[in-house]
Amino acid sequence: MSEGVSRRDVLKLLAVPGLAGLAVGAARGGPELLPHPRRAAGWVSGNMTGSEALVETLIAEGTDCVFGIPGAQENELWDTFKSKRLPYLLVTHEFSAAAMADGYARSTGKPGVLCVVPGPGLTNSLTGLGESLLDSIPVVCIVGDVANGERFRPFQVHSLNQAALLRPVTKQVFEVQTAAQIPMAVRRAFQLARAGEPGPVGVVVPYNLLIDFAQYHSGPLDPIPLPFDEAACQRALCLLQHRELRVGIYAGLGCMDYPRALIQLAETLQAPVATSMSGKGCMPETHPLSVGWGYGPQGCGAAEKVFKDVDVTLAIGVKYGEVSTGFYSQPQTQYFIHVDINPENLGRVMRANVAVLADAGVFMETCLAHADSIRRLANPRLQCNIRVCKQDDMRCHQQIHARCGADPMALILALRRCTQPNALMFVDVTVSQYWTTEAFTCLGPRTFFNPTNNQSMGWSIPASLGAQKVHHGQQVICLTGDGCMLMSAMEISTAVRDSLPVKFFILDDQAYHYMQALQQAAYLRTTATILARLDYRALAQGWGVAYQEILCTGDIEPRVRCALEHPGPVLTRVAIDYRKRPVRWISAARKKYSHELTTHQKRMFLCRMGSRCLDRHPDND
Numbered sequence: 247m248s249e250g251v252s253r254r255d256v257l258k259l260l261a262v263p264g265l266a267g268l269a270v271g272a273a274r275g276g277p278e279l280l281p282h283p284r285r286a287a288g289w290v291s292g293n294m295t296g297s298e299a300l301v302e303t304l305i306a307e308g309t310d311c312v313f314g315i316p317g318a319q320e321n322e323l324w325d326t327f328k329s330k331r332l333p334y335l336l337v338t339h340e341f342s343a344a345a346m347a348d349g350y351a352r353s354t355g356k357p358g359v360l361c362v363v364p365g366p367g368l369t370n371s372l373t374g375l376g377e378s379l380l381d382s383i384p385v386v387c388i389v390g391d392v393a394n395g396e397r398f399r400p401f402q403v404h405s406l407n408q409a410a411l412l413r414p415v416t417k418q419v420f421e422v423q424t425a426a427q428i429p430m431a432v433r434r435a436f437q438l439a440r441a442g443e444p445g446p447v448g449v450v451v452p453y454n455l456l457i458d459f460a461q462y463h464s465g466p467l468d469p470i471p472l473p474f475d476e477a478a479c480q481r482a483l484c485l486l487q488h489r490e491l492r493v494g495i496y497a498g499l500g501c502m503d504y505p506r507a508l509i510q511l512a513e514t515l516q517a518p519v520a521t522s523m524s525g526k527g528c529m530p531e532t533h534p535l536s537v538g539w540g541y542g543p544q545g546c547g548a549a550e551k552v553f554k555d556v557d558v559t560l561a562i563g564v565k566y567g568e569v570s571t572g573f574y575s576q577p578q579t580q581y582f583i584h585v586d587i588n589p590e591n592l593g594r595v596m597r598a599n600v601a602v603l604a605d606a607g608v609f610m611e612t613c614l615a616h617a618d619s620i621r622r623l624a625n626p627r628l629q630c631n632i633r634v635c636k637q638d639d640m641r642c643h644q645q646i647h648a649r650c651g652a653d654p655m656a657l658i659l660a661l662r663r664c665t666q667p668n669a670l671m672f673v674d675v676t677v678s679q680y681w682t683t684e685a686f687t688c689l690g691p692r693t694f695f696n697p698t699n700n701q702s703m704g705w706s707i708p709a710s711l712g713a714q715k716v717h718h719g720q721q722v723i724c725l726t727g728d729g730c731m732l733m734s735a736m737e738i739s740t741a742v743r744d745s746l747p748v749k750f751f752i753l754d755d756q757a758y759h760y761m762q763a764l765q766q767a768a769y770l771r772t773t774a775t776i777l778a779r780l781d782y783r784a785l786a787q788g789w790g791v792a793y794q795e796i797l798c799t800g801d802i803e804p805r806v807r808c809a810l811e812h813p814g815p816v817l818t819r820v821a822i823d824y825r826k827r828p829v830r831w832i833s834a835a836r837k838k839y840s841h842e843l844t845t846h847q848k849r850m851f852l853c854r855m856g857s858r859c860l861d862r863h864p865d866n867d
Contacts (some may be wrong), residue, residue, distance in 0.1 A: 247721055247747045248849055251692060252586065252645045254282045256353055259477060260372070263374040265425070266555040270686075271454065272740075275713070276501055279517075285302070288306045288338050288465060288466040289306070289351050289463070289464065289465045289466075290303050290306055290429045290462050290463075290464040291462055291463045291464070291545055292460065292461070292462060292733050293459060293460070293461050293462075294460075294462060295322075295326075295425070295456065295457055295458065296425035296428050296455040296456045296458050296459075296460065296700035297322045297323050297325075297326040297456040297457065297791070298326055298330070298519055299425070299428050299429050299460070299462050299464075299519060300323060300326075300388070300428050300432060300451065301326045301332055301457070301466065301597070302330070302429070303322070303329045303428070303429040303432040303433060304332060304359060304432065305330065305722075306466070307357075307432070307433065307436045309332065309357075309359050309531045310333060310350070310352060310354075310715075310716045311333045311334060311335055311350065311359070312327060312332060312333070312334045312335070312356070312357075312359045312361050312388075312714060313334070313335050313337055313342075313344075313346040313347050313350070313359070313360045313361070313368075313615055313711075313712060313768060314334070314336075314337060314340065314343040314360050314361040314362050315336060315337060315339075315362065315367065316336075316338060316345065316361070316363075317328060317362075317363030317367060318363070319363050319364055319390030319391065319392070319404065319405070319453035319455070320361060320362075320363055320388075320390040320453065320456075320512050322453070322457055323361065323390070323456055324361070324455040324652070325844075332830045333715075335463050335712075335740070335840055336740070336743075337708065337740060338368075338375075338736040338737050338739065339370060339734065339735065339737070340360075340362045340370035340371040340374075341369050341370050341373055341374050341704070341708070341733075341734065341737070342374075342701075342707075342708035342711075342734055342740075343360040343361075343362060343371055343374070343708075343738045344360055344372075344373070344374025344375050344377075344378070344385070344387070344812065345374045345377070345704075345708035345709045345710055345712065345734070345781050346358070346360070346370040346493060346703070346709060346712030346715070347359055347360040347374075347378075347385045347386075347433040347706075347712060348374060348377060348378045348381075348383050348385060348709055348712065349385075349543070349672065349695065349703075349710060349711070349712035349713045350712040350713060350715065350716060351378070351384050351385055351710030352383055352692065352693070352695050352709070352713070353692050353695070353712075353713040353716075353717060354504070355503060355692065356384070357384040357386050357436055357444075358383075358384070358385045358386070358712065358714060359385070359386045359387075359388065359496040360385065360386075360387050360388070361387075361388040361389075361402065362387070362388075362389055362390075362391055362393060363389075363390050363740065364391050364404040364405075364406065364450075365388075365403070365404025365405070365406050365408075365520070366828065367390075367404075367779070368389050368403070368406070368408055368411055368412070369406070369411060369636075369646045371387065372411065372415050372652040373700070373702050374702060374705070375387060375412075375415040375416060375446045376414075376415040376699045376700045376702070377699075377700040377702045377705060378415075378445060379415050379416065379445050379446055379700075380698075380699035380700045381416070381499075381569075381697065381698050381699050382443050382444050382445055382499055382500075382524075383444060383445065383446070383702065384439035384444040384445065384446070385439060385445075385447070386432070386435045386439055386446070386447055386449065386507050386726065387412065387446060387447070387448045387449070388414070388432075388447075388449050388450070388451065389408050389412065389447065389448060389449065389450045390451060390452075390453050390456075390546065391408050391450050391451060391452045391453065391782050392404060392405050392452060392453070392738045393452055393453060393454040394423065394452040394454065394455075394656060395452075395454065396432075396456045408448075408450045409421050409448070409450050412448035412450070413448075415446065415588075416445070416446045416447055416448045416665070417438055417439070417445040417446065418435075418438050418447050418448070419446050419447070419448040419449075419450060420434055420447070420448065420449045420450070421450045422449065422450065422451045422455060422457065423458070423839070424458075424460070425455040425458035425460040426460040426461075426462070428455065429451050429462055429464035430464060431451075431519070432449055433464065433466070433467050433473075434447075434467065435447040435448070435449045437467045437469065437470060437839075440469065441470040442470065442472075442473070442587050442588060443500075443586075443587055443588040443591070443690050445539060445674040447517060447579035449504055452823065455557050464543050467592045470517045472587070472604075472605045472608055473484075473587065473589075473603050473604065473605075474601040474604045474605070474608055474609075475602055475604060475752075477572045478600060478601060478602040478603065478604075479602050479604060479612055481600045481602075482560075482583045482585070482600045482602050482609075482613075483612075483616055483620065484567060484628075485558065485583060485599065485600060485617070485618040486515065486558070486560070486583075486613070487576065487619050489620075489622055490543055490555040491558050492517075492552050492555055492557045492558070492583065493515045493516075493532075493556065493557070493558045493559075494517055494518050494519075494520065494541065494552070494555050494556035494558070494559050494579070494624075495508070495512055495515070495517045495518070495519045495520070495559075495560045495562065496509070496519075496520050496521070496522070496559055496561040496562070497520070497521045497522070497525045497528050497529060497563065497564065497606075498518055498521070498522040498524065498525040498542060498560055498561070498562065498564025498565065498606075499522065499524040499527075499563060499564070500525075500562060500563015500564065500587060500606035501521075501525060501527050501528040501529075501562055501563045501584065501606045501607075501610075502525065502563075502691050502844055503607065503691070504526070504528075504606055504607040504610055505528055505529055505530070505609055505615065505690070507607060507610040508528060508529050508562075509529060509530075509533065510610075510614055510617075511613055511838075512529070512535045513535065513620050514613075514614065514617045514620060514622070515560075515620060515621075515622055516535075516622040516623070516624065516625040516628060517535065517632065518535055518536075518537045518549075518552045518553065518556070518628065518632060519533070519535050519536050519537065520538065520539065520540055520541040520545065520546075520553065521538070521539055521684050522539070522540070522548040522564045522565075522566075522567075522568040522570040522698075523539060523540075523569065523696060523698050523860070524696075524699075525563070525564060526539055526683060526688050526694045526820075527674040527688035527689075527690060527692065527693050527694045528691050529692050530688070530689050531687045531688050531689070532687060532689060534629040534632060534633065535551070535628075535629065535631070535632065536632075536634055537549040537552045537636070537684045538636070538639075538683060538684065539551035539770045540560075540570070540571070540572070540576065541576065541577075542571065542572060542575045542576040542577055542834065542856050543572065543575050543766035543830060543833070543834035544572025544573075544575050544576075544680075544681075544830055544831040544833075544834035544835065545572070545684065545830065545831075545837060546569065546639060546684050547635065547639045547642070547830070548632060548635035548638070548639050550637045551631075551845075552631060552632055552635060553577075554659075557579060557581055558579065558580070558581040558582070558583065559579040559581070559582050559583070559596075560583045560585070561582070561583065561584050561585065561596070561640060562585045562586075562606045562609065562610065563585065563587070563606035564586070565591045565595075566594070566595035566596055567698065567699045568699075569698050569699060570698060570699075571595070572830075572831050572835045573834070573835035573838045574595060574638065574838060575834040575835065575837070575838045576595075576596070576724070578596060578597060578675060581599050582597060582598050582600075583598065583599065583600045583602065584596065584597050584598040584600070584601050584602065585602040585604055585606060586603070586604075586606075586611045587603070587604065587606070589603050590605050592848045593667075593671060596863055605823045608748075612822060616668075619688060621834045636778075637864060639684070639685075640685075643655050643659060643673075643681075643685045644656075644659070645824075647824075647825040647826060647827040648799055648822075648823035648824075649823060649825060650799075650823050651755075651797065651798065651820075651821040651822050652721075652796050652797070652799050652801065652802055652820050652821060652822055652823060653659060653799045653823065653824030653825075653827070654753065654803075654822055654824060654827070655681055655685060655765065655827060656802050657725075657751065657753075657802050657806075657820060657822075658678070658681055658682050658686055658725075659685060660802045660803045660806050661725070661751075661806060662685075662686050662687055663724060663803070663858055664803065664806045664807050664810055665721050665820075666720075666721060667689045667690070668689070668690060668693060668712070668720060668721075669693065669714050669720070669721035669722070669723060670692075670693055670694075670695070670714075670717060670720060670721065670722045670723065671686055671693060671694050671695065671723050671725065672695050672696070672706040672709050672722070672723065672725070673694075673695070673706060673725050673726075674696070674697070674703065674704070674705060674706035674707075674714070674725065674727060674728035674730040674812075675695040675697060675701045675702070675703045675705070675727075675730055675760070675863075676725075676726065676729075676730060676753060676759070676760055677759055677762075677763055677824070677829055678725065678727070678753060679696050679729075680829055680830065680831040680832075681827075681829070682725060682832070683696070685732070695709060695713075697709075703729065703730045703733050704726075704730050704731070704732070704733025704734035705734075706724050706725070706730065707724055707726060707730075707731065707734045707735070707737050707738065707750065708737045708740075708778070708813065709736060709749045710722050710724040710733055710750075711724070711740060711741055711744075711746050711748060714741075714746045714747065714748050715744070715746060719765055720742050721749070721810065722747070722748045722749070723749050724748055724749065724750045724751065725750075725751050725753070726750070726751070726752060726753070727752070727753045727759065727760070727762075728752055728754045728755065728756065728777055728780070729757070729759075729777060731752050732777070733812060735785070737816065738789050738791055738817060739789045739790075739791075741791065741815040742789055742791050742814070742815060745814060746815060747812075747813060747814050747816075748758075748815050749810060749812075749815070749816050749818070750791075750815065750817045750818065751809075751818045751820055752782065752817065752818065752820060753820050753822040754780075754782070754819050754820060754821055754822060755821075755822050755823075755824065756776065756777045756778070756779050757772075757775050757776055757777055758775040758777065759775075759824055761774075761775045762775045763829065763832055764832065764836075767836060768836075768851065768855075769854070769855075769858070769860075770855055770859065770861075770864060771858065771864035771865060771866050772867065773846040773866075773867060774867065775865070775867070776867050782795075782817065782819040783795075783819075785817075786817045789817075790815060791814075791815050791817045792801060792809075792812050792815065792816045792817070792818075793816070793817050793818075793819075794808060794816065794818050794819075795807065795818070795819045795820075795821065796819070796821065797821045798818045798821075805818060806818075
C-alpha cells in the first residue's frame, strides 16, 4: 500500500458502493421496491417516517440501548424510541453518552449507539468518540442536524458543520440527504464500525427528514470481507517451524474474541503470553502460560523476566501504542512477527521480520491447522519459571506502603478477592491504572477496561454505567481518582435514577497524583495539581446514592464486601495514601524519555533541577 493512502482513505473506498446506492436512491426519489408480503427478520419494510425507519434499523442491527440527551432536532426520534420500545438511557452530558456507548461496546463486543443533537451535543461527545477511535471500539453516533432541502433557512440554531466535526474522530461519516436513505446509512455505519480495525462511525440526519414519509425495503448487509495475506502467513509459519527458537506471544485487543484459539496456539508453541493494556483478559491470567501485561520494564515483572528468554515475539492484534508500552519501552527481540487487520499498524513501532495482514482469529486458526509443523514439546521448566515470577510479583504487591490512609494495591487485590470471576472492572486515568493492570487478575475476556490511547479523564464512571445497563445482575466496579471523578461525577445521579448498581471507588488525596508523580521527578515541584477538599458524604446524599468511607488499609476488605452486598449503586470514598509505592510504568517511561532527550535538553533539565535542589520550600500547588 502506498504511503499516501491512510486507513480512513481505505475505509472510504470500501464505503463507496453503499454511498453510490444512496445517491441513486435519492435521484429516483427513493429505492425501487419489490413485493414483500411479510416482514423477514432483519428487514425494514413498509411506508413509515424517517424516524420510524431509523429506529427499526437500530433494532434490526441488534441495538440494546441508545445513550444520549434529546433535543429539538431529535425529539421525534426519542419519542419513536419509546413507541417502539427501544431502550434508552438519559445522560447528564454528551461526553458520557459517548463513553457509555464505548463501555457497552467493550463489554459486549457489539457496536454501542449514542444519539445527540447537533452543535454542542455533538461537540461535547467528541472526546469520547476520540477514545473509541484510538482504542478501536465500534460505536455508531447518530447526530441530528439542521433542516435541509426546501425547509432550509439560514442561521438555524446549532448550524455547525456536523460532518466536519465528526470526521477526525470517526472512520467515516454518512450524511443523509433524503428520508429514503436513512436505513442504508445506518446499516453501513454498523457494518463499517465492525469492519477491519473497529471504530466509531457517524450518521448525520437533518431533523426534517425524521417526519418525512418514504417506502422502505432495506435488508441486512453482509460483513466486509476480512483481509488475509496468505503469503505473509506462510512466511510466519516457516519462522515458527524452527523449534529451537523460543516464541513469546504478545496479544492485543484483536485477540479478545478468540480466547480458545489463543490458548491452543500458546500451548502448541509452548509460548508465554503477555497482553497489551486493552488486550488484558483475552487469555485467563490464571493460565500457566500467562505472564500478565506487557513484556518490557513498564508492565508486569513476570512478563519482563520471562520474555528475556524469548527469541521470536509473535504480536497478534496489537498496535504498540505509547501508553501500553510505557513510552515505547518494549524491547525488540531477535525475530518479530506482527499480525494485524490494519495495514497501517504493521511494523510501525517495532521492526518486523514478517508482517501479516490478517484478522487475529483467522491467523491463529491457520496456525492451528499447521499445528504439527510448529508444535513444541511440553516445557515444565517454563511453566515453573512463570509461576515463580508471578509469585514474586504478588509478594511485592502484598507489601503495605501506606501509613496514614489506605494502600491502593491492597484495595486492588481486595477487589479481586471479593468480586465474582466475571465482574467488570472499569479503571480511569489515574496512576492506579498501572497497578490495576499489573495486579488485578483477569479470568476471562471483556472484563477489564480503561481508556488507553486517548486517556480521557472521567471515562470510567459513564463507561461502567453503559456496561451495567445491559449486564443485568453482573458486578460492575468503577475505580477512579478524585480528579477524574470531577470530570463526570454528575453521572452518578444517572446510576441512582436508573437503578444501575455500579460500585464506585473514588481514590481521594485532593490532588492529581498522576501529574504530581510526573512533575516532581522532572521539575522538583508541582504545578496546578491540588484539588479542592470535597464533602463526599454530602455529595452522595444529594445524589441519593449509598455512601461509605475507607480510611485505612484495615478497612478495605470489609468495606468492599459491604459495597458488593448492597443492591444499588454505592459511592465509596477511599482516603488513599500512595506513599512511595513504585510505579513501574512511570519509571520505564521516564527512563526512555530521558534517553531520547538531546544533550542540550538534558543540560537544561539538569541545570534547572540543580538550582531547585537548594529550595527547601518548593512552591507546590
